[in-house]
Amino acid sequence: MSINRVSIIGAGAWGTALSLIACRAERQTQLYARRDALIRQLAETRDNSDYLPGILLPEELRLTSVLGQALDADAVLFAQPAQHFRAFCAAARPHWHGNAALVLCAKGIEQSSGMLLHEIAALTLPGVRVATLSGPSFAIDVARGLPTAVAIAGEDMQLVDALMLALSHGAFRPYGSSDLLGVEVAGAVKNVLAIACGMVMGAGLGDNARAALITRGLAEVSRLALAKGGRAETMMGLAGLGDLVLTCSSPKSRNMSLGMELGQGRTLSGILAARKSVAEGVTTAAAVVTLARNLKVEMPIAEAVNRILHLGSSLGAEVDGLLSRPLRRET
Secondary structure (H helix, E strand, C coil), X not given: CCCCEEEEECCCHHHHHHHHHHHHXXXXXXXXXXXXXXHHHHHHHCEECCCEEEEECCCCCEEECCHHHHCCCCEEXXXXXXXXXXXXXXXXXXXXXXXXXXXXXXXXXXXXXXXXXXXXXXXXXXXXXXXXXXXXXXXXXXXXXXXXXXXXXXXXXXXXXXXXXHHCECCEEEEEEXXXXXXXXXXXXXXXXXXXXXXXXXXXXXXXXXHHHHHHHHHHHHHHHHHHCCCHHHHCCHHHHHHHHHHCCCCCCHHHHXXXXXXXXXXHHHHHHCCCCCCHHHHHHHHHHHHHHHCCCCCHHHHHHHHHHHCCCCHXXXXXXXXXXXXXXXX
């Protein structure tokens, strides 16, 4: 199995960074955006000033707003927001090339259905080979060529191995996994937990509280992943603990920075109105809570974040509620 032609769907920060990865790995690379105006601007300036300013796009990177053209590839990397994935699949189906692999590079759970992205792909693009790319990887650091390690997971390990070979280069190191489901769950839930950590830091509740949230949050992610059929060891790897620590520790995380602003007293609507980029944890929070309840999994931190974001609760009330929960053994 050989992957030489790579297309990235979505010209936000992460999609742009992924296109740089593929170019540096010497793959024939296309970057797709829905907006003609954005593609024209990128072609003229070779600088994605809206999402990843100051990073020069290589001349060999092809740019397109024609979906059928973008799908003519060996591997299609989906890097738009997770809530757009079903619409992408519907639009892509008439143009899909039978041998093309789909690589999920968005992190989320569909709000309307509670489905993971690979589950949506199985329904809407039947027979497509699917993998997911996840892990601790801020787009700006990847774009700058700083050392980064990620997980690429899929049930077809020949595909995983081919993707690892196709995308790796000196500073970008993929590790393979067969736990597609576990990697997807970890990537989605960590965004919700990053909002919680951001709120704690924004409100000045201290590093001890953040460390507790990361640790107890990892327990929540693990319970949900195991209930869905994922593996415990995945939660201790790059897509689990690695991504959770990164996104809960730096304001470069869109989700953590959103939480910090909430913790400082800003309204969610005001924060979102001022942003061009999407914080996936906002829409994923409700889906995580619904999925957890359906699976009878206890996730008090995720539930608290959802109540603050969508049900009018306050950070103070939720902190008091978490601290007053019955005492229990850690394991």
